[in-house]
Amino acid sequence: MRAWQAKPLQKLMQITIRLYGSLRDILPSENKGQTRLDLPAGSTVGDALKKVGLPDDGYYTAVNGENIDQNSRPLEDGDYVLVFAPAAGG
Amino acid sequence: MFGYTGKILHVNLTDHTLEIEEPPESFYRDYIGGSLMGLYYLWKHSPAEIDALDSRNTLTFALAGPVGLPVSGQSRCTATCKSPTTGGVADSQAGGFWPAELKFAGFDAIVIHGASDTPVYLSIIDGEPKLHDAAHLWGKTTLDVDETLKEELNDKKIEIAQIGISGEKLANFAAVMNMSNRAWGRTGIGAVMGSKKLKAIVVRGSQKVEAADKKAVLALSKQGAKDLEPSGMARFGKYGTAGSVMGQQGGGGLPSYNWSSGVMETLEEAEAISGERLYDEILAGAAEEKQDRKGRDTCYACIVRCKRVVENEWRENPLIPEYGGPEYETIATFGSYCGVSDLHAVTYANQLCNEYGVDTISCGATISWAMECYENGVITKEDTGGIELNFGNAEAMIEMLKLTLNREGFGDVLAEGSAKAADRLGKGHEYLLTVKGQELPAHMPHVKRSLGLIYATNPFGADHQSSDHDPVYHPKLYEGKPGRPGYKKFLEPLGLTRPQHPKVLNEEKVEFALKTQYTFSAADTISVCQFVYGSSWQLYGPQDMANLMEMATGWDMSVDDIQEIGRKRLNLMRAYNAREGLTRDDDTLPRKLLTKALKGGRSDGIMIEEEELENAKNSYFEQAGWDQVTGNPTRATLEAVDLGWVADDLGL
Ligand code: SF4
Numbered sequence: 014m015r016a017w018q019a020k021p022l023q024k025l026m027q028i029t030i031r032l033y034g035s036l037r038d039i040l041p042s043e044n045k046g047q048t049r050l051d052l053p054a055g056s057t058v059g060d061a062l063k064k065v066g067l068p069d070d071g072y073y074t075a076v077n078g079e080n081i082d083q084n085s086r087p088l089e090d091g092d093y094v095l096v097f098a099p100a101a102g103g
Numbered sequence: 104m105f106g107y108t109g110k111i112l113h114v115n116l117t118d119h120t121l122e123i124e125e126p127p128e129s130f131y132r133d134y135i136g137g138s139l140m141g142l143y144y145l146w147k148h149s150p151a152e153i154d155a156l157d158s159r160n161t162l163t164f165a166l167a168g169p170v171g172l173p174v175s176g177q178s179r180c181t182a183t184c185k186s187p188t189t190g191g192v193a194d195s196q197a198g199g200f201w202p203a204e205l206k207f208a209g210f211d212a213i214v215i216h217g218a219s220d221t222p223v224y225l226s227i228i229d230g231e232p233k234l235h236d237a238a239h240l241w242g243k244t245t246l247d248v249d250e251t252l253k254e255e256l257n258d259k260k261i262e263i264a265q266i267g268i269s270g271e272k273l274a275n276f277a278a279v280m281n282m283s284n285r286a287w288g289r290t291g292i293g294a295v296m297g298s299k300k301l302k303a304i305v306v307r308g309s310q311k312v313e314a315a316d317k318k319a320v321l322a323l324s325k326q327g328a329k330d331l332e333p334s335g336m337a338r339f340g341k342y343g344t345a346g347s348v349m350g351q352q353g354g355g356g357l358p359s360y361n362w363s364s365g366v367m368e369t370l371e372e373a374e375a376i377s378g379e380r381l382y383d384e385i386l387a388g389a390a391e392e393k394q395d396r397k398g399r400d401t402c403y404a405c406i407v408r409c410k411r412v413v414e415n416e417w418r419e420n421p422l423i424p425e426y427g428g429p430e431y432e433t434i435a436t437f438g439s440y441c442g443v444s445d446l447h448a449v450t451y452a453n454q455l456c457n458e459y460g461v462d463t464i465s466c467g468a469t470i471s472w473a474m475e476c477y478e479n480g481v482i483t484k485e486d487t488g489g490i491e492l493n494f495g496n497a498e499a500m501i502e503m504l505k506l507t508l509n510r511e512g513f514g515d516v517l518a519e520g521s522a523k524a525a526d527r528l529g530k531g532h533e534y535l536l537t538v539k540g541q542e543l544p545a546h547m548p549h550v551k552r553s554l555g556l557i558y559a560t561n562p563f564g565a566d567h568q569s570s571d572h573d574p575v576y577h578p579k580l581y582e583g584k585p586g587r588p589g590y591k592k593f594l595e596p597l598g599l600t601r602p603q604h605p606k607v608l609n610e611e612k613v614e615f616a617l618k619t620q621y622t623f624s625a626a627d628t629i630s631v632c633q634f635v636y637g638s639s640w641q642l643y644g645p646q647d648m649a650n651l652m653e654m655a656t657g658w659d660m661s662v663d664d665i666q667e668i669g670r671k672r673l674n675l676m677r678a679y680n681a682r683e684g685l686t687r688d689d690d691t692l693p694r695k696l697l698t699k700a701l702k703g704g705r706s707d708g709i710m711i712e713e714e715e716l717e718n719a720k721n722s723y724f725e726q727a728g729w730d731q732v733t734g735n736p737t738r739a740t741l742e743a744v745d746l747g748w749v750a751d752d753l754g755l
Binding site: 033034035037038041045046066067068069071072073074075078091094096097099100 | 280336338341342346347348349350351352353354355356368377378383431476546574577578580582583584585586589598605679704705
């Protein structure tokens with residue numbers, strides 16, 4: 014009989030994401046655009062965007078106040094991610 | 104004929120006569136309505152190279168077939184004349200209920216000739232036009248005039264287009280207002296109407312608009328209602344254009360401190376003037392979380408409801424719902440341009456502008472120009488009459504605005520607009536943000552490169568609603584993702600298949616600018632709202648614009664036909680400017696943008712390269728079929744858009 018092998022528990026981290034402008038209504042309105050996300054360790058900014066249902070590129074993002082050019086940038090536990098939608102006219 | 108009333112009212116203010124023209128259907132097919140029709144009358148009735156405030160300047164308010172139908176985004180009207188700001192064509196659109204009501208009153212357009220010696224107003228009630236004395240309205244603010252006329256004509260449902268006190272005083276950026284909160288804002292049309300001593304145009308009627316295919320119009324309407332949520336347009340309606348403040352800040356595209364930076368210094372300052380903040384705190388009903396019901400307004404039959412209604416106060420000055428709330432542009436010009444992060448003050452500035460009738464873009468940008476002059480010692484307290492006009496000083500901004508609206512003290516200089524003010528003072532030119540004499544709107548070509556080309560070349564000055572903006576052509580946003588379709592859906596039918604990054608300005612991007620410019624140009628002619636039918640807004644799109652025009656008129660319409668309509672209007676505008684003496688040399692950007700890099704945020708260090716702009720112009724003129732040296736349409740191009748007679752007139 015084969016010994017039962019435990020799968021290693023997937024390590025999670027928690028980040029905070031804030032969506033600006035009309036993007037904020039992707040989340041329930043009481044959130045006012047901000048929520049915590051549990052993501053597997055090693056997740057990137059792009060993964061966080063996907064998790065809230067956005068394309069992983071084409072939006073402006075910042076992590077802990079610093080503008081990010083590559084959404085492949087890995088996140089760390091406790092990071093604060095800001096997401097801004099580029100504006101068209103109006 | 105379907106869609107149209109078949110009647111055009113000619114008003115001669117010099118001798119106070121009225122005449123009704125009933126053009127054949129072929130005229131409507133050739134000149135459609137809106138901007139294109141207005142340009143036709145301007146060309147035919149005004150001699151070349153007159154001063155814009157000359158009585159011979161012809162001012163037209165024109166609609167097209169779809170206006171007044173029960174579907175979103177059709178109540179738009181274009182005003183056209185020669186511009187006192189640019190010396191070229193003046194062209195501006197407004198929505199609200201007035202455009203549809205003009206159709207119900209029985210007319211497709213009003214063409215105003217001459218000038219009256221004394222103030223008058225025009226009423227058109229159920230097909231009956233009449234001129235009235237307006238001495239009692241002269242000097243009154245917009246809301247006051249609205250209330251007086253409703254009482255006088257004993258009808259609360261009349262719709263009123265009017266100039267405010269600033270139009271009477273011929274301020275260079277005077278607007279024509281309707282509902283006291285919608286504006287034909289840009290290019291100084293209010294000053295032209297003021298020079299004619301025409302205070303207001305009242306419309307009211309019950310004539311139905313006959314669509315060629317009523318059922319199809321209803322089906323389109325139903326489709327819109329179904330798509331409102333999934334398309335994201337419900338969210339646009341919720342925050343209005345103000346919802347884009349933070350996106351601009353995040354991208355380094357929020358013009359701040361008279362365009363010295365693309366960001367407000369701190370994120371908190373930008374958040375303080377954001378559309379979210381406006382929604383949460385200042386919209387009517389915010390205290391009870393009933394903003395969606397009380398704090399939003401619309402245009403005739405539009406389900407998007409993107410207009411703001413405010414109810415609050417700034418330093419004991421009430422913020423009155425009737426004056427509406429600030430759009431993104433206004434938040435930027437009175438907020439970030441001036442470094443002011445007090446949204447209540449910005450909302451109050453918006454109210455004052457609507458009360459006196461001025462373009463919030465040019466007016467706010469003129470004040471931010473004066474602020475930069477003040478910060479650099481170019482103007483001093485002696486000039487300003489003691490006002491400390493530093494960036495960020497909300498009280499000083501409001502003080503200076505009041506002086507400008509009343510043309511008192513230094514405000515009399517600023518009412519000329521920044522370009523003429525700099526000339527009058529003989530200084531401050533290095534801080535100007537003007538193209539063809541008109542101030543820049545609040546989208547930055549540093550981060551949306553094709554806008555620089557359009558700002559430089561657009562016939563009525565730098566404009567943010569004359570073409571689509573670069574981010575929608577970003578490869579990822581173009582493609583979208585499953586469940587969230589990208590902009591490809593709308594751009595591909597226009598022949599735009601080569602998406603590019605926002606910060607490049609190559610041939611593909613020039614193609615994007617020109618082809619979307621045709622689409623926007625068509626919207627301004629067919630008289631539909633760009634937020635509903637433009638190429639990047641998702642409720643309807645260019646195909647629906649073609650369909651709607653076909654439903655309204657019964658004429659066959661494809662997306663290509665729409666593009667051709669837009670192309671014809673753009674060519675006629677450009678030809679008009681050529682007639683008035685403008686050339687490629689006028690197609691440039693403010694020196695400041697070409698010589699000073701931005702500071703801070705995501706656009707830190709970016710400057711517009713003159714060589715890049717000139718190369719883009721070459722490519723643009725070539726793609727448009729215009730002469731490389733003059734930038735003017737050639738005979739071949741004019742003939743291709745059925746404007747051979749224009750080439751004849753120009754002696755080409
Ligand atoms: S989208 Fe907004 S501006 Fe356009 S018609 Fe509708 S309410 Fe008016």
